[in-house]
Amino acid sequence: MTTQPLMNTYGRQAxxxxxxxxxxxYDTNGNKYFxxxxxxxxxxxxxxxxxxxxxxxxxAGKLIHCSNLYTIPLQNTLAEQLCKVSGLKKAFFCxxxxxxxxxxxxxxxxxxxxxxxxxxxxxxxxxxxxGRTLATLSATGxxxxxxxxxxxxxxxxxxxxxxxxxxxxxxxxxxxxxxILMEPVQGEGGVTPVNPEYFAKVRELCTKNDWLLMLDExxxxxxxxxxxxxxxxxxxxxxxxxxxxxxGNGFPIGACLAGSKAEDVFTPGSHGSTFGxxxxxxxxxxxxxxxxxxxxxxxxxxxxxxxxxxxxxxxFAGAKYIRDIRGLGLMIGIEMTDPCPELVALxxxxxxxxxxxxxxxxxxxxxxxxxxxxxxxxxxSVSQLIKIYxxxxxxxxx
Ligand SMILES: *Cc1c(COP(=O)(O)O)cnc(C)c1O
Numbered sequence: 508m509t510t511q512p513l514m515n516t517y518g519r520q521a522x523x524x525x526x527x528x529x530x531x532x533y534d535t536n537g538n539k540y541f542x543x544x545x546x547x548x549x550x551x552x553x554x555x556x557x558x559x560x561x562x563x564x565x566x567a568g569k570l571i572h573c574s575n576l577y578t579i580p581l582q583n584t585l586a587e588q589l590c591k592v593s594g595l596k597k598a599f600f601c602x603x604x605x606x607x608x609x610x611x612x613x614x615x616x617x618x619x620x621x622x623x624x625x626x627x628x629x630x631x632x633x634x635x636x637x638g639r640t641l642a643t644l645s646a647t648g649x650x651x652x653x654x655x656x657x658x659x660x661x662x663x664x665x666x667x668x669x670x671x672x673x674x675x676x677x678x679x680x681x682x683x684x685x686x687i688l689m690e691p692v693q694g695e696g697g698v699t700p701v702n703p704e705y706f707a708k709v710r711e712l713c714t715k716n717d718w719l720l721m722l723d724e725x726x727x728x729x730x731x732x733x734x735x736x737x738x739x740x741x742x743x744x745x746x747x748x749x750x751x752x753x754x755g756n757g758f759p760i761g762a763c764l765a766g767s768k769a770e771d772v773f774t775p776g777s778h779g780s781t782f783g784x785x786x787x788x789x790x791x792x793x794x795x796x797x798x799x800x801x802x803x804x805x806x807x808x809x810x811x812x813x814x815x816x817x818x819x820x821x822x823f824a825g826a827k828y829i830r831d832i833r834g835l836g837l838m839i840g841i842e843m844t845d846p847c848p849e850l851v852a853l854x855x856x857x858x859x860x861x862x863x864x865x866x867x868x869x870x871x872x873x874x875x876x877x878x879x880x881x882x883x884x885x886x887x888s889v890s891q892l893i894k895i896y897x898x899x900x901x902x903x904x905x
Pocket of ligand 1: 602603604605606608636637638639690694695723724725726751752
């Protein structure tokens, strides 16, 4: 193997796993790692969860795919379950987060056209991330994701995150707006939660202007942030919600959910997906929702999140190399004062898998099923790692 056969889309680490169990991954040399990445907020139930393994293997032996030309009972059941946990009315299924957002963007445009707006526009946020397809990278608020792919798709108007005034200014000056698309906690953008008062006002502004409030819960959903969806913790009711990552615990599936204002926008022919909502994907997702509900993993994520945040704040009280520690549920960001990409490789030598986003934010997304002991292990090992890296040899507070 002299030439690398893969397109050069990822700066990959020289590390391969062949087995996972709960929060632990085992590399091909048998070394064990504590996983705080969870495949980037995907494996919320941990690796090799028996309920998911069983659902996938049982369904694979019956029927994997048959096309949306036919009625798929498991898809109806999954839609019912998602409507039940979300309080929304209807679901569309696809295979990824970007596709779920594509569905929401198309839905918003169609919603606008139906109201006679021939050039509908969607407000999107600075520092947001919505995916890598042309529409979703155009919606994304990160130049690195867009650079080289111009011309970008028109129809997006950008606003600073958490600024109500910016939204009010746009509302006054732009009659083409039909929707706002935003993340309740910006994930790739550095684990930045929405300000709750601002969020409530965004809802009011959308209602007043007849705009759709569309939430990208691709990363924040499926129990991760301490409720099934983050908006439920924040007490805001959206019109459209997208999700994906944690929904299949590793099996690819995405969903776009709509409430009463948007449930009937799509009609036969307006949108579709060959693979979306196939029996196998739906069986996997159903087992995930069942497990999250039966084991109350969302409230567990809430409890664990508070415990971890408090522990990290205590560990780093007064540390000058830490700028901020924040998060919601089991989505935690430790922001350093300086870029810290080297931390990922250093962590690996300590049997720890971490992710660094936005150059200097250590993003922790452990599985929701970790025990109290594993949560303590996470705090100890991540804190020790950061202290070694920062050259901090102060005596521990305790
Ligand atoms: C990961 C992510 C996406 C894109 O999901 P893919 O499955 O990679 O297409 C979109 N939005 C948010 C908030 C994400 O975190």
